[in-house]
Amino acid sequence: AQSVTQPDIHITVSEGASLELRCNYSYGATPYLFWYVQSPGQGLQLLLKYFSGDTLVQGIKGFEAEFKRSQSSFNLRKPSVHWSDAAEYFCAVGLFGNEKLTFGTGTRLTIIP
């Protein structure tokens, strides 16, 4: 069965510092990969997605993610975080032809001044 792992439950980063959130997946085929962000009290918002092609994808709010097949990873990055980036981040995977997404357990991001 497919699975998604986000190894970091909570990360604290200083404002202006770089960020990398980890995501590993386990699938029999090439998955379709997503990153969502959840601000407090809000629903999830799509940051970016990877289906095929260039393995480095750009998303909203200055985020990017890189698909590495050899490592079964899809890590989210941002070169310089802002206080407004404090939120919970979810990695998700899906399979072609199946609308069902499987989510990781999330990583909570705290930004300190």
Added chain:
Amino acid sequence: DAGVIQSPRHEVTEMGQEVTLRCKPISGHDYLFWYRQTMMRGLELLIYFNNNVPIDDSGMPEDRFSAKMPNASFSTLKIQPSEPRDSAVYFCASSSGQGWMNTEAFFGQGTRLTVV
């Protein structure tokens, strides 16, 4: 479009009572998903519909849970009887299945359910 609309935003109920959560998907979307979010288990898919028909309900935890979609603009998730372990945030999401490249699930703001 106002996005996915869920009601109520917060619900507090006593154990044993029936609870009904409501969702209005984005107009034109033909997929609707119900998720449950807890600290222990994260975000779990409970059930999803395509064109008002339930496609996969394997995530529904027990017979106490039921979901319906009587038309394209409305869905309910019902818990009867409710138990304290059902306390969670329940999200509804919708998407258009018009080709995978265009698929994005739009989420509502969730219903925070507390069963005491």
